[in-house]
Amino acid sequence: MTDAANNVASGFRAGRDVASEPRTGRLPSVGTDPVIELIDLYKTYRVGTELVHALRGTSLRIHENEYAAIMGASGSGKSTMLNILGCLDVPTSGIYRLRGQDVSRLSQTKLARIRGRQIGFIFQSFELLGRTTALKNVELPLAYTRTRHRRQRALEALKRVNLLDRAHHRPNQLSGGQKQRVAIARALAQQPDIILADEPTGNLDSTTGKEIMDILDSLQAEGQTIIVVTHEDEIARRCGRTIRLKDGQIVLDTGNGDGHPRRDEGGTDAIGEAATP
Amino acid sequence: MKALRALVNALLFIPDRVASLAGNVVTALVQIWSNKIRSLLTVLGIIIAVTSIISVVSMVEGFGNYVTSFLRGLGTNMMVVYPERVRGPMGEYLRPAEMTIEDIQAVDRYATAVRRTSPVIFTRATIEYGRQQLIGIDLRGTNEFFQPIRNFYVDAGRFFGAVDVDAGGPVCVLGREVLRKLECDESVVGDFVHIDSQRFRVIGLLQSKGSFMGDNQDEMIVIPWTSALKMYPYRRNYLAFYVEAMNEEKIPDAEGQLVRILRQRHGIKKGDPPDFGIFKQDEILKEFHTTRVIATSVLAGIVSISLLVGGIGIMNVMLVSVTERTREIGLRKSVGAHRRDILSQFLTEAVVLSTVGGGIGIALGYAICYIAAMHPNMVEINVPIWSVALALGFSAGVGIFFGIIPAFKAAIIHPIDALRHE
Numbered sequence: 001m002t003d004a005a006n007n008v009a010s011g012f013r014a015g016r017d018v019a020s021e022p023r024t025g026r027l028p029s030v031g032t033d034p035v036i037e038l039i040d041l042y043k044t045y046r047v048g049t050e051l052v053h054a055l056r057g058t059s060l061r062i063h064e065n066e067y068a069a070i071m072g073a074s075g076s077g078k079s080t081m082l083n084i085l086g087c088l089d090v091p092t093s094g095i096y097r098l099r100g101q102d103v104s105r106l107s108q109t110k111l112a113r114i115r116g117r118q119i120g121f122i123f124q125s126f127e128l129l130g131r132t133t134a135l136k137n138v139e140l141p142l143a144y145t146r147t148r149h150r151r152q153r154a155l156e157a158l159k160r161v162n163l164l165d166r167a168h169h170r171p172n173q174l175s176g177g178q179k180q181r182v183a184i185a186r187a188l189a190q191q192p193d194i195i196l197a198d199e200p201t202g203n204l205d206s207t208t209g210k211e212i213m214d215i216l217d218s219l220q221a222e223g224q225t226i227i228v229v230t231h232e233d234e235i236a237r238r239c240g241r242t243i244r245l246k247d248g249q250i251v252l253d254t255g256n257g258d259g260h261p262r263r264d265e266g267g268t269d270a271i272g273e274a275a276t277p
Numbered sequence: 278m279k280a281l282r283a284l285v286n287a288l289l290f291i292p293d294r295v296a297s298l299a300g301n302v303v304t305a306l307v308q309i310w311s312n313k314i315r316s317l318l319t320v321l322g323i324i325i326a327v328t329s330i331i332s333v334v335s336m337v338e339g340f341g342n343y344v345t346s347f348l349r350g351l352g353t354n355m356m357v358v359y360p361e362r363v364r365g366p367m368g369e370y371l372r373p374a375e376m377t378i379e380d381i382q383a384v385d386r387y388a389t390a391v392r393r394t395s396p397v398i399f400t401r402a403t404i405e406y407g408r409q410q411l412i413g414i415d416l417r418g419t420n421e422f423f424q425p426i427r428n429f430y431v432d433a434g435r436f437f438g439a440v441d442v443d444a445g446g447p448v449c450v451l452g453r454e455v456l457r458k459l460e461c462d463e464s465v466v467g468d469f470v471h472i473d474s475q476r477f478r479v480i481g482l483l484q485s486k487g488s489f490m491g492d493n494q495d496e497m498i499v500i501p502w503t504s505a506l507k508m509y510p511y512r513r514n515y516l517a518f519y520v521e522a523m524n525e526e527k528i529p530d531a532e533g534q535l536v537r538i539l540r541q542r543h544g545i546k547k548g549d550p551p552d553f554g555i556f557k558q559d560e561i562l563k564e565f566h567t568t569r570v571i572a573t574s575v576l577a578g579i580v581s582i583s584l585l586v587g588g589i590g591i592m593n594v595m596l597v598s599v600t601e602r603t604r605e606i607g608l609r610k611s612v613g614a615h616r617r618d619i620l621s622q623f624l625t626e627a628v629v630l631s632t633v634g635g636g637i638g639i640a641l642g643y644a645i646c647y648i649a650a651m652h653p654n655m656v657e658i659n660v661p662i663w664s665v666a667l668a669l670g671f672s673a674g675v676g677i678f679f680g681i682i683p684a685f686k687a688a689i690i691h692p693i694d695a696l697r698h699e
Contacts, residue, residue, distance in 0.1 A: 088696075117613065127604065131308070
């Protein structure tokens with residue numbers, strides 16, 4: 001019991017220290033260990049009496065500062081992939097390493113801690129708490145991980161998405177684009193290892209959607225690892241790497257899987273081909 | 278060493294825990310405030326239950342204190358001895374209960390623990406003054422020791438003395454309520470009234486003692502027992518009497534002595550029931566205390582049923598609230614909330630809800646007591662602080678008890694299902 005308590009405590013400590021490191025301290029990790037490593041991942045659901053194989057032997061590596069788009073039709077397994085990547089779910093078999101740590105067999109409690117510290121979610125429908133201010137929304141993950149200096153860090157995150165002047169507004173006083181920017185700030189506040197964006201522009205008009213993508217682009221330019229789930233080619237084209245899923249398997253990956261993001265290698269054409277069968 | 282480190286770490290996290298609890302309370306209050314009507318309806322059961330607890334307990338306590346202080350006001354070392362035919366068919370075969378002045382004198386003379394006695398004749402009489410007539414007023418025929426024994430003194434004029442008692446003169450002392458009903462003031466002292474058509478001179482007025490359980494002690498006429506005997510001669514063999522013991526500790530001795538004397542004088546065989554009864558205020562107090570505890574617990578039992586109903590209401594609404602806020606739960610979990618965070622959030626909400634209800638109930642309870650106390654015949658009501666603490670504690674307990682199931686339901690929702698929830 002005391003061991004467990006110590007582990008918990010030291011885990012918190014370590015988390016804090018990592019989180020408080022300046023971002024510039026990160027190595028340009030090209031060629032180093034990947035942030036995400038999926039090895040032969042399977043996910044099987046039981047729907048009634050039927051077994052649904054959502055993922056069938058997927059392997060994938062995503063490196064620091066990569067900008068990847070996960071595409072695929074509905075039922076292709078991309079939601080399942082996102083859930084597993086976001087530590088909301090665990091695979092039936094296979095290994096998922098996040099920053100070298102095997103997270104594929106962790107308990108709900110440990111997964112919750114990883115979600116809080118290492119993963120930033122951005123949802124299609126923003127998912128802001130309606131009755132609290134933008135600032136409080138951004139503070140939420142910091143509160144759950146019991147991070148210090150929440151307010152200051154939340155304000156910094158809001159500044160990063162250029163919404164400092166809306167910090168004390170409630171979601172119903174904000175436009176759709178502003179709401180999504182608050183959501184981005186919330187994802188950023190913890191300085192996560194990866195940001196997972198699930199159709200981030202799905203509920204926005206094209207102009208606002210472009211603004212949001214511009215923000216994500218600039219975050220990537222600053223060194224953030226970002227994974228976007230989308231079905232829009234235009235958005236996928238902005239990302240350096242496209243991963244296309246079909247029937248639970250990767251059918252297309254424009255990245256080489258062990259190093260450089262390949263923004264400049266004309267992946268667009270490949271996507272275009274794949275998109276139009 | 279490890280344990281020590283764990284302890285230190287645990288202590289370091291206390292401020293965080295307090296802060297997160299405070300955060301939960303704020304969240305809960307915001308949630309309650311933004312659903313004002315629903316919250317009010319939810320806690321209505323709790324409000325009613327707590328209001329009833331406070332007002333019922335306060336009134337029972339109020340009456341209790343009143344009765345206690347009344348009984349104490351009778352004189353703490355006083356007994357009343359009265360002739361009493363044995364109850365039931367047994368009594369029919371025995372001779373009628375009798376008590377004579379000789380019995381009383383014997384007690385006065387031979388019972389060493391008895392300080393003094395005072396014969397008393399209880400009856401009701403009609404009193405007339407001017408054109409006013411009062412029917413059925415309590416009349417006591419007694420002697421000059423009535424005042425010290427009953428701890429009931431005149432505050433205008435004088436009480437009758439031994440001379441008046443010996444002479445059996447037509448003098449009387451009136452209670453304040455009689456005075457009020459006769460529509461006259463203290464100037465009546467020295468004047469004449471008619472009691473059951475006999476002319477009596479008013480020589481004094483008793484101090485005001487207030488009413489007791491609707492029985493106004495101030496509505497009383499006191500005359501010498503000798504005069505009463507002249508008016509109601511059939512009472513000669515059925516006298517009751519007040520007994521004052523030397524002091525409070527001597528009450529059992531005094532009782533034992535007078536019982537022995539009376540049994541001997543009445544020729545009651547060993548083992549046969551006595552033909553007289555004894556009223557002792559401490560026994561009455563004990564009995565009353567038992568009754569009061571029973572009454573309080575019965576009422577509390579009834580009230581706790583309404584608390585139960587209130588708790589079910591809270592559980593119901595919390596379950597609805599959890600379903601409604603499934604997406605919020607999913608979001609919270611996806612940004613790192615643990616099960617226990619969600620659990621404590623919803624549990625806090627249930628407890629805050631029921632405690633707010635309890636608070637409103639307490640305020641209403643106070644209001645009801647305040648309003649009830651405005652009635653002139655009402656006893657003095659004080660809301661006992663323990664009932665407030667009890668009500669608050671119970672309502673918080675109800676919140677925990679009935680909040681735990683919805684909170685647990687919220688905590689175990691899978692984040693994926695929650696985020697997909699429409």
